[in-house]
Amino acid sequence: MIVYLHSEFRAVALRDGRETKERISRAALTLFVQKGFAETSIRDITSAVGITEGALYRHFPGKDQLAWDLFSTNYISFATELTRVRIGKSGFSEQVAAMVEAFCRLFDQDPELFSYLLLVQHNESGKLPDTIKTPVDAVRDCVIDGMENGDIPKADPEVLTASLLGVVLQVATARIYGRIEKGLSEMKDDLTAICLRVAQA
Amino acid sequence: MIVYLHSEFRAVALRDGRETKERISRAALTLFVQKGFAETSIRDITSAVGITEGALYRHFPGKDQLAWDLFSTNYISFATELTRVRIGKSGFSEQVAAMVEAFCRLFDQDPELFSYLLLVQHNESGKLPDTIKTPVDAVRDCVIDGMENGDIPKADPEVLTASLLGVVLQVATARIYGRIEKGLSEMKDDLTAICLRVAQA
């Protein structure tokens, strides 16, 4: 099981410095999602944390780095989680179910992080080196496996990957804007069913 | 006959308010999509057009208004187009096919506009009064009709609406990032097929 952003039990054991750094990260995440990266000032972040502007630079080299750390660490960590839950299952259907569940869990546990990684900043993923696995790669791996194993019909794997992602991300978006009221995890079976129909599994 | 230093055509172009306004709109659209709204400065826009910063304010009251005009006009007009092509067809399948085609046409004719309306700024749609129909409304209308007519099974219309939109928008995104090479219109039948499977039509 992955730890999103910070685990409470470790925080207790840590010194103030580490704790401040995590409070900065969390405040930044919240504000970046709420107002956007450019619209969030260093002062917005530090005054939310209750420190002065200069203090932030003890923990992060700058605003860009802060945003990037926030993104890349968690983006990679979520991709790893996706692959981990997929590898544990055999058969396309089970794998899709497991991945959908992982998406829903992330959303329900930490909607801000979900938004930041997958809706707001997901165009930042181009900055990652190609060797790093992203959530998109994890889904594509699943799709390609499914085609090679004959679980689903052969087709352009990129189109199928995008379609599957699209279903989950757009439903998440609808949930954020209040058009859908149920938590994502409550809908995981429905979402899985839709995904399997998309893939004709 | 006198030969002016500037040809009449050039002079007309320089002095014609309409034309300048449209060149500003287009430059702004391009830059907003490329770099984002906040990251695009007035100077970026005007120097792309070849005018000074102050000149922009004869055509738009400010940066926000420029972005909003760009968004609202085209967003509403695309929603109208979606409804128009849908109304012309009977049956859920035909209606979905027509709407998918409209999405693909917009994308291929003007990918920047597509991105601006549906990927970059689509969260601005909340600022529109509820009486105005958006593309999301157009898709939802189609879904609700399909359920009422028995063309598709009853389910949460919001989830289905989001899923259908997700398929199209995420495939468009993959195309923009170069993961897919075919034009969207070339894939319209595939996209329609996926959408119909999503809806179990």
Next chain:
Amino acid sequence: MIVYLHSEFRAVALRDGRETKERISRAALTLFVQKGFAETSIRDITSAVGITEGALYRHFPGKDQLAWDLFSTNYISFATELTRVRIGKSGFSEQVAAMVEAFCRLFDQDPELFSYLLLVQHNESGKLPDTIKTPVDAVRDCVIDGMENGDIPKADPEVLTASLLGVVLQVATARIYGRIEKGLSEMKDDLTAICLRVAQA
């Protein structure tokens, strides 16, 4: 009798150009008094008149000149009026009464002009060449005459001049801010009485 800013009967006989110029002057006067010189833009003036910005420059070489014309013409003309009414009277008391009446008449006929000349822009008077008579000069002449003729006791004429002006201008100010409700002309005898006590006439 002097004509403040423009006489209606002449305006009728004039061409559009002259009439526009006077409408510009009047609009500028109003706005300068209401909002201040720096806070009034060319656009404020021209849109009040109903012409475009460029058109103003057919009538005035620039904003500064417009303000200066407005000030100097009327300031001198009012100084002339003051001297005219004073010369007609013999004895300090009669002269003061006549001048107070002239101040009150200007205020009641054209409070904006009064404010502009005597309250708002009166520090511009330093730009006038010393050979030109100002309202302050007119009052000082009266004071000096009164001292030389033995109508009033000898003292620093500048202090007395300032005091007399102060009484009139500050009462006018109180009237503008609504602290006094009567028209200035209604109070002219009271004001004259106060002025004569100031001068110990």
Next chain:
Amino acid sequence: MIVYLHSEFRAVALRDGRETKERISRAALTLFVQKGFAETSIRDITSAVGITEGALYRHFPGKDQLAWDLFSTNYISFATELTRVRIGKSGFSEQVAAMVEAFCRLFDQDPELFSYLLLVQHNESGKLPDTIKTPVDAVRDCVIDGMENGDIPKADPEVLTASLLGVVLQVATARIYGRIEKGLSEMKDDLTAICLRVAQA
């Protein structure tokens, strides 16, 4: 012992927020009186102080607030002083003498502040809540007291208040423009005498 490049005194001066704030206030006061509020730019102020433009905003939220702080603080405090010196005296004549002296003292000690409060920005006093006592109120209180006590004849207190103020302010103005050479305090007895004649005390 280490000798720093900048002496401690200098370093303290540069880093001491209080001191900088006061230097900004003083520079602004000087410039507002010399050139007017609108004609004074932030750059004018900060370059007079020897800091950059942005630094001003750590001490004041903006230009308007700076001007307003400058005005309201000192305006109220001078009104309090006026009332204080008046309360200490019995009888209209003594009270007027005390208040005239207070005006003269302010003028001679800080002519810029006098100008700013009473000549340049005094129309800002309308922005103060009615519960706050202004110098005008202080003078009016004295006038009303004098009438009620029978020290001076009954008349419109607003007219008398304005007249008394007018004498002092216009003499101060004449002094500023160099028409009068004596310091105001040197003339305080003359001014008092004039004021008493105005009020027929």
Next chain:
DNA sequence: CATGAATGAGAGTTCATTCAT
């Protein structure tokens, strides 16, 4: 580690003025 005054660059915007039409 934290403070917060200061920097310096750049943001959006306004405005007096010009000039081709």
Next chain:
DNA sequence: TATGAATGAACTCTCATTCAT
């Protein structure tokens, strides 16, 4: 004469970042 698009300089203000303390 009038128009109004365009200029160019100035404006107020914001912000990421630095650094003496």
